[in-house]
Amino acid sequence: MRNGVNVDGKISSDEIKNTSLAIISPRSRSQSRGWSLFLPNRAILLTLTAFLALLGEYGMSDAANVANMTSQDGKVGYEVDTCEDMNEDGLNYERLKRRFNFLEPDIATGSEVFDSREDWNNEDEDEDEESDAFYDYQYDEDEDELQHRLLYPSDGDCFNSDHELCTRSDFFDAYDCDTVLSQPRPIHNESTWMLLRGAYIASVGAENASIQYPASTKSGYQVAVIVQETKMAGRGVYAAEDIAKGTRIWTSRVQSAHFKTGQSYRHFLNSMGNDLVCDLLIWCYPIFLDDNDESSVRIACDLDEGSFVNHADGTNNFGCDTEAVKEFEHEGGCKENYFAMRDIMEGEEL
Incomplete structure (x- = not known):
């Protein structure tokens, strides 16, 4: 715990001494000191001191634990209220960016949630200046907020089910995803992609599916690519041919669920029912189909090799070309299409 209480719930000997004296009135403390001068045996005084120390070590530790529990209950309660606020007020992207900063809270189990606001609030720098810097730094975590809203809806369907896994940590634990993702993962073949596409269509219904039904083997890539292991970032996508600047490389309109x-x-x-769940948990991301319509938020999972692209954020060779995209505005523009930001040589990673 923070705010002056030791993490393990114990209190130092100085704190014990100060606490023991604090619970005695000034007059009583004076009388105690005077009375102790006439003790026939100093052993009695030592025994009393040891007893107070023992009382402080265990009694105060319990009190600290109660305080910890109260603080934790309040934390989880705050997050539940947060979810309710998000659903009552509606999803406002700017409000999310400015108001919240928790990461994937496991509300169902009440486990502790990482909340970097505590570290932020404990800094000595000017609060207003740090606030701006903090929110700029946390901008990317808005996606976690959007995904959180979908994963923890107000109707409570997630928590009333006792036969399905519910929270992200449920899935991670059930499939041991920490271990699975720490090891080299397979480069999925066409049969695996077809399995994923079929499972998606079955789960939402053909009439609600955003990909072709029956499921097709077509990829969203518009150029020749190859998937292989990278040295630092696991699986990655590489150009199998030279690609000219402005060329549309990939579109989500084909296999994005x-x-x-x-x-x-x-x-x-x-x-x-298998460790593909671990891949999906890190691949899928929230999007707005319409920036002006908050109800258009979706969780998207690219069920093709598009999920293997590393750092597809427009800062390298793969992103939104503002000139080339004009030809594809009627096909989703930069929201659904990615282009070569410069000439790309065969063998380069996208």
Whole structure:
């Protein structure tokens, strides 16, 4: 715990001494000191001192633990209120960016949640200046907030089910994803992609699916690419030919699976039953289909080799070319298409 209480719930000997004296009134403390001068044996005084220390070590430790529990309960309660606020007020992207900063809270189990606001609030720098810097730094975590909203809906369907995994930590624990993802993962072949596409269509229904039904083997790549292991970032996508600047490389319009609700997303994950779940948990991301419509938020999972691209954020060779995209505005523009930001040589990673 923070705020002056030791992490293990214990209190130092100086704290014990100060606490023991604090619970005695000034007059009583004076009388105690005067009375101790007439003790026939100093052993009695030592025994009393040891007793007070023992009382402080155990009694105060219990009190600290109670305080810890109260603080933790309040923390989880705050997060539940946060979810309710998000659903009552509606999803406001700017409000999310400015208001929240928790990461994937496991509300169902009440486990402790990492909240970097505590570290931020404990800094000695000017609060206003740090606030701006903090939110600029945390901008990317807005995606976690959007995904959180879908994974923890207000209707409580996630928490009323006792036969399906519910929270992200449920899935990570059930499939031992920490171990799975720490080891080299396979480069999926076409049969695996078809399995994922079929499971998606089955989970949401053909009429609600954002990909072709029946599932096709077509990829979203518009150029020749190859997937292989990278030295530092696991699987990656490499150009299998020279690609000219402005060329459309990949589109999400072919195999990007969209989930409108957390329930449908969780049902899809539960239907897999193997460690592909671990891949999906790190691949899938939240999007707005329409920036002006908050109800258009979806969880998207690219069920082709597009999921293997590392750092597809427009800062390297793969992103949104503002000139080339004009030809594809009627096909989703930069929201659904990625282009060569410069000439790319065969063998370069995208």
